[in-house]
Amino acid sequence: MAKADIEVQQPMHMHPEDFEEEDPEEVLDESADPLEESGHTVDSSDDEIDESVAEDMARFEESFVGIGKRYRLINRIGEGTFSTVYKAEDLEYNNYDNRWDVDERERRKWSSPSGRKRGSRRPHYVAIKKIYVTSSPIRIFNELELLRDLKNGDSVCPLITAFRHQDQVVAILPYYHHHDFRDYYRDMTISEMRLYMKSLFTALRAVHQNKILHRDVKPTNFLYNPQHSRGVLVDFGLAEREGTDWHKCVCTESLEERRYQVAHSVYMQNQQAGHQTTSYPKNDTRNSRRANRAGTRGFRAPEVLLKCTQQNTSIDMWSAGVILLTLLTRRFPFFHSADDIDALLEITTIFGRKKMRETAFLHGQVFETNVPSYSEHGHTLEKIILWCTGRTSSDKGAPKKELSDEEKEAVAFLYRLLECDSAKRITADEALHHPFITKSYEENEADQDMVDLVAA
Known part of the structure; x- marks a missing residue:
């Protein structure tokens, strides 16, 4: 597991007893409209980015001191009700144990020894989830704790590490290449639907075996790659x-x-x-x-x-x-x-x-x-x-x-x-x-x- 500290940031040390109980009113956390949210979810790499996105990333790097020393922000790939997600290159990938990297494990399995050595210099990407400061501390703690518990779950997004700077918390997660649900759902054959649902239920079985409710299963929270017939369940903010x-x-x-x-x-x-x-x-x-x-x-x-x-x-x-x-x-x-x-x-x-x-x-x-x-x-x-x-x-x-x-x-x-x-x-x-x-x-x-x- 990657080390959770950089020059300014300190590792996340949060304990539920440190927080006040939430208002005992009925709990209703409303995620964004699924169609609207899907429009804010992209799988972009080094494509030209909008000026507004570039400004947003610049503000993030400025407000979260030191984040730019560890990660090179590339694009904004998700924007929801409770968080924003950025794709970034991990500049210190080779300094840590990266057992979470499924794609790298698969690549190494099928490559020659010389190819493995060359591959170590290739860029490695992560997803940086910036959790909005309007989220309560107990909810942030809950999400990070559940992600930690599910780190070995099949088809479930694990937590690599997390940082806190003042009142801002970011979670570092694996980056998964996927396609926008709207680009393929109309054209899927029944055979392809079987594979999609099989991957989704593999993830849900891992979550449910740990007696955890995800609570927000929907296409934008299941990042699916039709070419590999593989998806991963993400966003445990409401779990x-x-x-x-x-x-x-x-x-x-x-x-x-x-x-x-x-x-x-x-x-x-x-x-x-x-x-x-x-x-x-x-x-x-x-x-x-x-x-x-x-x-x-x-x-x-x-x-x-x-x-x-x-x-x-x-x-x-x-x-x-x-x-x-x-x-x-x-x-x-x-x-x-x-x-x-x-x-x-x-x-x-x-x-x-x-x-x-x-x-x-x-x-x-x-x-x-x-x-x-x-x-x-x-x-x-x-x-x-x-x-x-x-x-x-x-x-x-x-x-x-x-x-x-x-x-x-x-x-x-x-x-x-x-x-x-x-x-x-x-x-x-x-x-x-x-x-x-x-x-x-x-x-x-x-x-x-x-x-x-x-x-x-």
């Missing part, structure tokens, strides 16, 4: 350990206990009193429900929107399902809600009012809507995909179009991800053993056999 600030939720109770609580709820008492519509008590003495709703609009799971107080790693699997739905429908972002209510209604459009009522009751909530366009049973994912890809026709005499066999396999897998009941949702480890994903191994073996045949 947390499972069980953090948990409060008992009825979704963990037995079916009998949930039925009992529903039967004795204020809602049911109003129904039994003859109220035809949902009403609320004038003087409600119950405490308001607090729950972590951090994440990005359009990627939050139903239990997050319904303020479940015992959220677990399954929320990341729902977000992964939204990515697969995006790939299959060729629509990004697929969900584009303004707030949590809109988000619930968007999900209702697909799954129907009946499913959303059941899901809400699961978490001790009541879901009601009188919007006539929302049907009781919703629509199948097959129909949604056909609509979005322009394979439906208003001509009743036209032949009925259907999904291909490969698409049907993908949809069957998608239903396991977009399961409204989090207890029934597939896990990352189960996903990697699902036939839809395991078929990628068979396809890779077939491709390798063909390469061997041509070589012979």
